[in-house]
Amino acid sequence: MSEPTRGPKGRVEIKSEECKGCGTCVELCPQDVLLLGNDLNRMGYRAVTYKGDGCTGCGICFYACPEPGALSVYKIKDKALA
Amino acid sequence: MARDTFTKAECLYDRYVRKTKVEPDQVSTHYCPGCGHGNVHKFVAETIDEMGLQDRTIFISPVGCSVFGYYYFHLSNVQAAHGRAPAVATALKRAHPNSIVISYQGDGDLAGIGGNEMLHAANRGEPVTMIFINNAIYGMTGGQMAPTTLLGMKTATTPAGRTARNEGGPIRVVELLSKLDGPVYLERVALTDAKQIYRARAAVRKAIQNQVENRGFSLVEILAPCPTGWKMDPVDARHWIEETMMQVFPLGVTCDRTKEIAPSEAKPVPFVHTDLRALLDIEDESEGFAPNRTHSEGVERGVRLKVAGFGGQGILLLGQGLAECGMGDGYEVSWLPSYGPEMRGGTAHCHVRISERPIGSPLVAESDVLIAMNRPSLERFLPDLVPGGTVLYDSSLIPDGVARSDVRAVAIPATQIANELGSPRTANMVMAGAFARATELFTVDHLKASLPRFVKAKATLAVNETAIDRGAAHMEKLLETVMT
Structure with a gap:
């Protein structure tokens, strides 16, 4: 994020219908790139959203998230493809 | 561990079929x-995926919020009664030593209702993995006090806060278990920040790895948030664990003997059939045992019998003896005793079934035959006798007979006969003899031959045989009277 020319190191995928908006991932993300959205999902929760860049693919949000399938994190190894 | 992707574990279902209609x-x-x-489901599932254990794992859901584990884990699942998961885990592991048995419980289930099971499974060192979610409260039922509730904490059942004087202090499970010789690995972890979450994941992994290597009993206590029960928002709940709960429940390993125990293959507990026969003193299988009965022509033979009387009259022994003799004759039998705490006096009764077919339930709700050895028993059980059934009653103790005309009432002065023999305690065998003769399910000789199998005092065998003969003879005489 600090040096955008090097390309993203990771990305996070959010299934907003599975998210319950507990905010644990927002709290624990070391890069501070997650935040609760303003829209309500089908269950009536404000699902988390990704700011769009800055994810390093560390996986902390994945383990912090109590929903088994709501968050997926992918490290991007080949920067040229990114 | 370097990983490139963090996605939902394979051994968790894609969709949960809990409420398919809604x-x-x-x-x-x-x-x-x-x-x-x-979070913990994730750790468990991920470890199972990574170690390739999906086909071998049996997951035990408790009673509590995680009761629905079987909707989430694509594993073999058993849902245990409240608190009994460690007992179920013991049975599963012993019956299937090669399986990976994971018992998953909350604090009310494990430390409250199931405190006993947990303690003894740990003490026996059962080589299973126990995951213990400690959130200091009964979450599912609405936030009542759990054994792990902190002092001063307000819950539905401690509205003024838990006090040591009234409710005792919080139970520290891993410290408690660490004083036992059984456990191999005990650790307390917490779901707070990233570091502790990774620590928790590693602990779950180790507890499962220990079972794969058959090292022994492993339990991981996980301090987990219950935002609803604690009436906090989820982020604050995690902070509360860190700031408050961890003061009472310090994190760390309280027992780790993993390295002292060499990895091994889990083996079935040997069960040698011949040993059991020797133990039960039935080494010669043919002795006294007829081959399995085949169905009789026409009416199926058998009886639903109730035996009742005073404690001390040998009521239970009488029922047991008749069942034992029936078994020797190749019948299917069951014997279900029921008695008060008294060794002498009080009342006792038992349900006996003797049948040519397998017996579904040992309970005798409606009896074909009632043996009543005193008046209260007769009054109590006579209504259960089917119309046309037979009641054998001790006419020495019940002189005024039977108040039903639709049953066959047979008066046997059992106590009087036994007194004549100089052994009042053989009244039950007088009745047994009468029963054998009346029902002809087995012969009187066979009944006498079975005596050593249920009468322990060998010196009394002779008088018991005589009592059986006297009972049978009395019955014989009654039958002759009816015929003529």
Whole structure:
């Protein structure tokens, strides 16, 4: 994020219908790139959203998230493809 | 560990079929926002995936919020009665030593209702993995006090806060178990920040790895948030664990003997059939045992019998003896005793079934034959006798007879006969003899031959045989009277 020319190191995928908006991932993300959205999902929760860049693919949000399938994190190894 | 992708574990279902009518495509768990169960489910599932254990793992759901484990884990699942998961785990592991048995419980289930099971499974060192979610409260039922509730904590059942004087202090499970010789690995972890979450994941992994290597009993206590029960928002709940709960429940390993125990293959507990025969003193199988009965022509033979009387009259022994003799004759039999705490006096009765077919239930709700050795028993059980049934009653103790005309009432002065023999305690065998003669399910000779199998005092065998003969003879005489 600090040096955008090097390309993203990771990305996070959010299934907003599975998210319950507990905010644990927002709290624990070391890069501070997650935040609760303003829209309500089908269950009536404000699902988390990704700011769009800055994810390093560390996986902390994945383990912090109590929903088994709501968050997926992918490290991007080949920067040229990114 | 370097990883490139963090995605949902394979051994968790893609869709949960819990409420198919309301929500056919349910993809989220039933847990509240911020609940720690989901995190731990992830750790367990991921470890199973990585170690390739899906086909071998049996997951035991408790009673509590995680009761629905079987909707989430694509594993073999057993849902145990409240608190009994460690007992179920013991049975599963012993019956299937090669399986990976994971018992998953909350604090009310493990430390409250199931405190006993947990303690003894740990003490026996059962080589299973126990995951213990400690959230200091009964979450599912509405936030009542759990054994792990902190002092001063307000819950539905401690509205003024838990006090040591009234409710005792919180139970520290891993410290408690660490004083036993059985456990191999005990650790307390917490779902707070990233570091502790990774630590928790590693602990779950180690507890499962220990079982794969058959090292022994492993338990991981996980301090987990219950935002709903604690009435906090999920983020604050995690802070509360760190700031408050961890002061009472310090993190760390309280027992780790993993390295002292060499990895081994789990083996079935040997069960040698011949040993059991020797123990039960039935070494010669043919002795006294007829081959399995085949169905009689026409009417099926058998009896639903109730035997009742005073404690001390040998009521239970009488029922047991008749069942034992029936078994020797190749019948299917059952014997179900029921008695008060008194060794002498009080009342006792037993249900006996003797049948040519397998017996579904040992309970005798309606009896074909009633043996009543005193008046209260007769009054109590006579209504259960089917119309046309037979009641054998001790006419020495029940002189005024039977108040039903639709049953066959047979008066046997059993106590009087036994007194004549100089052994009042043989009244039950007088009745046994009468029963054998009346029902002809087995011969009187066979009944006498079976005596050593249920009468322990060998010196009394002779008088018991005589009592059986006297009972049978009395019955014989009654039958002759009826015929003529």
